[in-house]
Amino acid sequence: MTLLDVDIGFHYRQGPGIECRWQDPVDTPRVTVFLGASGSGKSTVLRCLAGLERPQRGHVRFGDQIWFDAERSVHVTPDRRNLGVLFQDYALFPHLTVERNVAFGAHGLTRPEVARRVGELIEAFRIQGLEARLPGELSGGQQQRVALARAVFRKPRLLLLDEPLSALDRATGDEMRDELGTLIRTLGMPAYVVSHDRADALALADQTVLLDEGRIIQRGTTQDVFDAPASAAAARLVGVDTILLGRIASVDNGLARVTVGGQEVRVAVPAAVGHEAALCVRAEDVTIALHDASDVSAVNRWHAVVRSEAPDGPFVRVSLDCGFRLAAVVTRDAWQRLQLKPGDAAWAIVKATSIRALPRR
Amino acid sequence: MDWVAVGLTLKLAALTTIILAVVGLPLAYWLATTTRTWRPIVDAAVAVPLLLPPTVLGFYFLVSTGPDTFLGQLYTLAFGGTIPFSFAGILLASVLYNLPFAVRPFASGFAAVDRRLIEAARCLGASAPRTFATVVVPLSWPAVLTGLVLAFAHTVGEFGVVLMVGGNIPGVTRTIALAIYDDVQALDYAGANQASAVLLIFAVSVLAVTYSLQRRVVPL
Structure with missing residues (x-):
């Protein structure tokens, strides 16, 4: 069993930080949503997982690999963690076409291999016909699909999604949430989604983690967390409504x-x-x-x-x-x-x- | 026209620009992205030639690279010859003196590149140098070109540092700016006028190109 073992403390020079600790098996394609209000530190958790931030304390281990260890001064940079990250505003490269965005992670592959993989993804993510366009010429939904295709090009071991739907308007967001859920299931890799919208947890998550002021206040199956919030802060997060x-x-x-x-x-x-x-x-x-x-x-x-x-x-x-x-x-x-x-x-x-x-x- | 001086000047400017590209691009990227507390000190060190008279830089350069100094002896050991009053000397000095003209435009161009794009590239498996080459430079090329053009042009017109460090040796360290000075000293106003006009037209064209590049930075 491969285990993601996280125990980190990260503090910005000013303001609060995060103190988080959890373990997850990552062999099965399970979707975990980190639910928290803005400023709860949920994006920071994701950035520490990706290696974009270096925590002051603790460790991140993925199976037998050490991604981060404060005591041993180990910090594996993001490019060597093999993760698929979907950024909040998708961060597509504005100077590259859709096709070259998707194939950005292609180094080390031969030309025919790259072409085959790009073809696969363009079909799977329904971006046919957009290959030669620049990101600026795409709709929000199309941008998200391109960004996701780009993120999974190298068959990452973990998928990290930072507020995947917040850049879209409500109607498009609802539509894309459904589609995103299907895509994540199809990819068959464990995914961590950070969100402030409980709709994302309800629709996407097998496991929901509630985050408040940089700490995990509850973690469990989505059903359990929403059925029985363990504290007032948790109840506020899952909503007092029915x-x-x-x-x-x-x-x-x-x-x-x-x-x-x-x-x-x-x-x-x-x-x-x-x-x-x-x-x-x-x-x-x-x-x-x-x-x-x-x-x-x-x-x-x-x-x-x-x-x-x-x-x-x-x-x-x-x-x-x-x-x-x-x-x-x-x-x-x-x-x-x-x-x-x-x-x-x-x-x-x-x-x-x-x-x-x-x-x- | 003193064609030997023209050729020497172009050689000096071209080599200075190439060295500044190699040294200045990474330095500028570091300045644009670092959060280290001593960054302002490096910033200041890079920018100081903008304020110093060329004679001051030239003076310290001579003092620290003379044949009796550690750097001078190291150079003699490695390449033979000495740094002062040689082409290598004026090349090194003009690299130092032109650092801000290249590095400052580079750095402001790099700083304008969306950090998220850099992070996205890293998360897609690109190393830092690869990210720099495939994302940062393509998104800030007008700034890079501006820096290179300014460094080249400023080297062509440099006078004080070259005179201090290189003396005024025909075919070795006498650039076109020094040739004009010699012409004027020799009361050859026609020669001075010819070379000066060429430099003036060159400077105006370079600035025009630079400003048109800077307008391209915005829509990209």
């Missing part, structure tokens, strides 16, 4: 029925039957009613039991049990009008259009 993980039972007219905790959630999901999906429900999108109202347009109406209530300024935060836990927030006036208290039965109503669904692969 995240439901379920399996798509059926799809008709583009609307899926997703089974979650014995309940059925209806939502538009860009995935087929049998796939898993993460459903994000914002607390402010939940309507609480005393009776089931079949005369409203909302298709998701669940019988619920009020578990707890907590005032929050002009609002009241309510926790409902619908077979799964559902967070709701309503105005104080509305809450007084309903006269509900913990233990009472009620109905939770959520429009299918206000649920964000992320396919999980």
Whole structure:
């Protein structure tokens, strides 16, 4: 078993740094997302892994290779670690064509070998027809595919992705996230993704690592981390709203029925039957009613039991049990009008259009 | 026209430019990328010929390379002959004196190259020299060319250092600038005028080329 063994301390001259320690088997193509707010040090972790920063303390070992060891003054430079790095803004070489960008890591290969590999990647990453273009002439999505093709040219042992979707607008980002997930799976190499967007973890990650103020505050399967954040900081990162993980039972007219905790959630999901999906429900999108109202347009109406209530300024935060836990927030006036208290039965109503669904692969 | 002086001047300028490319490019890259605390000292050492009178540089150069000095003896041992009043002497001195004219444009060009591109190249398996040759220089070539052109042109027009270090030996160290000085001393105003006009036109053309290059730096 090959192990990535990291124990590093890195501090900038001013400001905070990181203190991180973890071990991961890297034989299997597993996707790990480092989730953290901006300034949490997540990019620094990635830069230390890549060898772009030199930590002050600790070690980084990859199998029997020592990439970094502070005590022994070992620091293997990035070019000798054989990693595939995808930079936040892709960092394509503006003076080289798409083809020459992809083949940048080709030194040491013969001409026919290079041509064959470039051909393979251009096909796999669907950048046919763009070979002779310069990066400035590509869309954001195309740039990302070119950058990824370039990063995996040398068949790296690890893939490192720094905020891979943040350079794209929301709609393109959602589309590319799906595609990125598929590509990473196809490549079959372990990947570390750094992100501030929990959508990336929900859609891409087998393992999620939560990072706060330069420290790992929780690490586990994505399901476990999102189901049970271990601390307030972790809860803030995974979001206080409801995240439901379920399996798509059926799809008709583009609307899926997703089974979650014995309940059925209806939502538009860009995935087929049998796939898993993460459903994000914002607390402010939940309507609480005393009776089931079949005369409203909302298709998701669940019988619920009020578990707890907590005032929050002009609002009241309510926790409902619908077979799964559902967070709701309503105005104080509305809450007084309903006269509900913990233990009472009620109905939770959520429009299918206000649920964000992320396919999980 | 003193064609011997013209040939000698061009040879001096060409060799100076080549040496500055070899020494100056890595030095400039180091200056542009290092975060070492003593960088300003190196920066200052490179730039000091801009402020010093050529006579000061020439004086210290003579003092430190004379036949009795360590450097002078080392040179004699390795190549025979002496540094002062030889072509090798004026070549070395003009490399030192022209360092800022080459290194400063190089360094500002390199500093303008996006660091992420350099990091991307390193992560793609390129060594530091390879990254320099395939990413940094292609993205800052107008600055590199500017530095080389300025160094060449400034060497062609150099007077003080060459006179101090080389004396004024026809065919050995007498450059065109010195020939003009001799012409004027000999009251040969026609000869001086001819050579001066050539130098003037040369300088204006070089500056025009340089400025047009600098405009190219921006859109690239």
